[in-house]
Amino acid sequence: xxxxxxxxxxxxxxxxxxxxxxxxxxxxxxxxxxxxxxxxxxxxxxxxxxxxxxxxxxxxxxxxxxxxxxxxxxxxxxxxxxxxxxxxxxxxxxxxxxxxxxxxxxxxxxxxxxxxxxxxxxxxxxxxxxxxxxxxxxxxxxxxxxxxxxxxxxxxxxxxxxxxxxxxxxxxxxxxxxxxxxxxxxxxxxxxxxxxxxxxxxxxxxxxxxxxxxxxxxxxxxxxxxxxxxxxxxxxxxxxxxxxxxxxxxxxxxxxxxxxxxxxxxxxxxxxxxxxxxxxxxxxxxxxxxxxxxxxxxxxxxxxxxxxxxxxxxxxxxxxxxxx
Amino acid sequence: xxxxxxxxxxxxxxxxxxxxxxxxxxxxxxxxxxxxxxxxxxxxxxxxxxxxxxxxxxxxxxxxxxxxxxxxxxxxxxxxxxxxxxxxxxxxxxxxxxxxxxxxxxxxxxxxxxxxxxxxxxxxxxxxxxxxxxxxxxxxxxxxxxxxxxxxxxxxxxxxxxxxxxxxxxxxxxxxxxxxxxxxxxxxxxxxxxxxxxxxxxxxxxxxxxxxxxxxxxxxxxxxxxxxxxxxxxxxxxxxxxxxxxxxxxxxxxxxxxxxxxxxxxxxxxxxxxxxxxxxxxx
Numbered sequence: 001x002x003x004x005x006x007x008x009x010x011x012x013x014x015x016x017x018x019x020x021x022x023x024x025x026x027x028x029x030x031x032x033x034x035x036x037x038x039x040x041x042x043x044x045x046x047x048x049x050x051x052x053x054x055x056x057x058x059x060x061x062x063x064x065x066x067x068x069x070x071x072x073x074x075x076x077x078x079x080x081x082x083x084x085x086x087x088x089x090x091x092x093x094x095x096x097x098x099x100x101x102x103x104x105x106x107x108x109x110x111x112x113x114x115x116x117x118x119x120x121x122x123x124x125x126x127x128x129x130x131x132x133x134x135x136x137x138x139x140x141x142x143x144x145x146x147x148x149x150x151x152x153x154x155x156x157x158x159x160x161x162x163x164x165x166x167x168x169x170x171x172x173x174x175x176x177x178x179x180x181x182x183x184x185x186x187x188x189x190x191x192x193x194x195x196x197x198x199x200x201x202x203x204x205x206x207x208x209x210x211x212x213x214x215x216x217x218x219x220x221x222x223x224x225x226x227x228x229x230x231x232x233x234x235x236x237x238x239x240x241x242x243x244x245x246x247x248x249x250x251x252x253x254x255x256x257x258x259x260x261x262x263x264x265x266x267x268x269x270x271x272x273x274x275x276x277x278x279x280x281x282x283x284x285x286x287x288x289x290x291x292x293x294x295x296x297x298x299x300x301x302x303x304x305x306x307x308x309x310x311x312x313x314x315x316x317x318x319x320x321x322x323x324x
Numbered sequence: 325x326x327x328x329x330x331x332x333x334x335x336x337x338x339x340x341x342x343x344x345x346x347x348x349x350x351x352x353x354x355x356x357x358x359x360x361x362x363x364x365x366x367x368x369x370x371x372x373x374x375x376x377x378x379x380x381x382x383x384x385x386x387x388x389x390x391x392x393x394x395x396x397x398x399x400x401x402x403x404x405x406x407x408x409x410x411x412x413x414x415x416x417x418x419x420x421x422x423x424x425x426x427x428x429x430x431x432x433x434x435x436x437x438x439x440x441x442x443x444x445x446x447x448x449x450x451x452x453x454x455x456x457x458x459x460x461x462x463x464x465x466x467x468x469x470x471x472x473x474x475x476x477x478x479x480x481x482x483x484x485x486x487x488x489x490x491x492x493x494x495x496x497x498x499x500x501x502x503x504x505x506x507x508x509x510x511x512x513x514x515x516x517x518x519x520x521x522x523x524x525x526x527x528x529x530x531x532x533x534x535x536x537x538x539x540x541x542x543x544x545x546x547x548x549x550x551x552x553x554x555x556x557x558x559x560x561x562x563x564x565x566x567x568x569x570x571x572x573x574x575x576x577x578x579x580x581x582x583x584x585x586x587x588x589x590x591x592x593x594x595x596x597x598x599x600x601x602x603x604x605x606x607x
Contacts, residue, residue: 036511043431050422050441050481053414057456057478058444065455117344124341135341137594139348144590144597146539148557149579153351156358156572162367164354164377198347203601210602248605252446259448262541266561280450280542287454288546297454304451311446315439 068297075291086298096299099270099277103303106193106278107257113197114253115246118204123234125205126212136206143202151266154195158182158267185275188268192276196263200256204249211245212238244321251314258310259303279303355583358576359387366573387573388581396552397578400559405585407469407555408537411476416530418477419484420522424514426485427492428500438489445482449542452478457546471547472555476537483536484529487603491525492518524596525603531593532600538586556582 036042069086073079090096125136142150157164158181166178182188215238223233261280264270270277270285277285279302287296358366360383391397425431426438456475457466465471495518503513519526544558551563560578564571590597 033509033511037509039429039510040431042510043425043429043434046421046425046429047437050418050485051437053418053474053477054441054444054481057459057475058447058452061452061455061459062447064458065452068455068458120340121344124337124344127337129337129341133594135345137591139344140590140594140597140601141352141587142348144535144586145352145583146541146557146586148539148541148561149582150351150355152560152575152579153355153358156570156576157351157354159572162572167377198351202348206598207602207605210598245605252605255446255448259450261450262557265541265545283450283454284542284546288457293454293458300451300454303448307446307448307451311443314446315442 065297065301068294069301071294073294075293079294082294086295087302090295090299090302095274095277096282098275099279099282099299100302102189102276103258103278106189106196106260107254110193110196110200110257111250111253113193114200114204115250117197118201118249119208119246121201121205122208122212123238125209136209140202140206142199147199147262148266150199151195151263154191154198155182155267158191182268183272185272188272188276192264192267195267196257196260199263200253204253207245207249208242211242215241247317248314251310254310255307258306352583355576355580358572359580360384361573362386363573387577391574391577391581395559395563395574395578396554397556397559397581399552400554400556401581401585403469403553404538404555404557404582407472407476408534410469411473411480411537412530412533414473415477415480415484415533416526418481419488419529420519420526422481422485423488424492424518427489428497428514428518441482441485444478445486447479449479449540453542453546456543460547466547467549467553469553472537472540472544475543475547476540480533480536483604484533487529487532487600488522488525490603491522495521524599527593528596528600528603531589531597532604534589535586535597 036045068079070081070083071079072082072086121139125132125139129135156162160178160180160183163178163181165181166175169175169179180187181191219237219241220233223237228236259280260278261284264276264278264281265284268276270281274282279299283296283300286292286299290296357378357380361380362382362384365380365382422441426434426441460466460471460475465474499517499521500513503517504510508516539557540555541557544555545561548554548558551559554563556578560575560582564575564578
């Protein structure tokens with residue numbers, strides 16, 4: 001079992017035969033099964049479909065993206081190498097600068113709110129009450145339904161003329177004139193952050209809740225016997241134990257928020273006057289809508305350094321966990 | 325247990341929880357009420373005196389009928405469903421095999437491969453959509469469902485592999501060893517002993533993958549162009565707005581109908597979905 005038996009009639013066969021071919025398997029069962037007893041060969045067979053698909057549609061596009069970003073390719077026009085001109089051009093482009101700043105602003109505040117509110121909700125859901133299961137299940141709805149569709153509901157709620165939120169605020173006396181939700185750049189950005197928080201908070205809440213449920217209640221009992229109040233129990237008992245899960249959830253959320261596209265595309269489409277673009281929506285506008293593939297690819301590659309740092313931190317953290 | 329005073333429980337528990345529930349569900353209520361409201365009520369100024377925005381006295385199914393009969397919405401539903409199911413099946417198969425190999429077999433480069441699959445898991449679609457569009461054009465897959473069926477696995481396979489790898493690691497090795505002593509081949513032990521035990525994990529990964537591909541937007545937006553070939557999210561965004569005019573009744577009806585299938589799948593498998601969700605971030 002430890003060492004696969006060397007030799008065998010099939011072991012000299014070339015690797016290509018490995019690709020799944022149910023017909024062939026039936027034809028010579030003995031040879032194939034003997035051959036699959038080899039641990040390395042079996043691993044190669046099992047990994048081949050995944051590796052081929054990912055190589056073809058992740059690794060290859062990545063290399064191609066780098067090439068595109070260094071060329072002046074546009075739709076229907078094979079470009080030539082232009083060096084880093086696209087990157088330099090983007091860097092001096094004022095819309096790009098806004099999009100770049102917006103992306104950080106959006107990611108930072110949305111993550112802060114999602115973490116804060118998600119943690120609060122997780123703590124609430126961790127208690128026992130009637131209807132707990134249904135409440136927990138319904139809380140995940142914003143995360144389940146297609147973002148584009150729920151963002152449309154928000155867009156309708158932020159509508160300049162028929163906004164229900166304006167109506168509510170007006171009726172309760174909070175405002176005397178309507179708020180320019182999406183017709184002002186600053187308001188627009190905060191609206192996007194609010195919608196992103198609404199959508200992503202359940203993800204935080206449910207994963208943190210799963211983490212909370214692994215914490216032994218005896219610890220809390222002991223802490224409160226020692227005279228710790230609720231706040232102290234949270235910071236001294238819950239938070240340290242929850243930190244690993246929190247970190248992982250934050251990393252995932254940062255990556256998704258940083259590269260967000262659909263929410264802005266539907267809510268403001270970068271407007272008014274290109275003031276709410278994120279890197280992804282601006283890359284879309286330049287690369288797809290305008291057709292300047294090279295420049296668009298360069299803009300989206302600006303996301304790479306940040307994503308790289310986040311992924312690297314995550315990997316290092318995972319390694320440390322495994323090592324411990 | 326810790327005993328609290330009643331007012332404290334209201335302030336610290338019931339009121340915040342109620343606010344969370346209202347905040348979370350209000351947009352869905354708003355979708356529904358807009359979808360069944362006649363146009364005459366829909367476009368009334370927000371300051372109108374007789375405005376009653378939170379309910380309607382004349383509910384109508386007109387928007388749903390228009391959506392079904394005057395647009396290609398039924399096509400979009402079918403496309404989305406077909407693409408989501410096929411790409412989920414492809415990704416599950418690949419993820420199942422790869423996850424098993426990474427969890428159980430010893431081979432050179434195992435660690436590197438595991439890490440690189442994890443890294444691809446973290447690659448967002450918005451980083452690669454421009455070169456991918458080029459590749460799709462080269463393969464002449466543009467405007468066909470295959471453009472999506474083949475690209476969705478790029479974010480589904482890493483997730484399925486990751487989740488199932490974790491699941492396989494929780495299954496005791498002894499089970500397989502027993503089967504092998506009884507004469508099963510390596511492959512046979514995998515398919516007949518381990519895979520059946522992993523069914524809950526497979527279901528979790530499958531449900532989660534299905535919802536992810538149902539919700540995918542940017543690839544579908546870039547790769548598809550004919551109205552009747554679109555998926556629900558893209559169709560609603562691009563076909564229900566004519567010129568600059570938003571038909572909010574239809575839009576909300578479309579949003580509602582596009583959300584229901586995935587919400588239904590979710591409601592039947594909440595526990596599996598939650599396992600998939602929490603498993604998706606576990607190291």
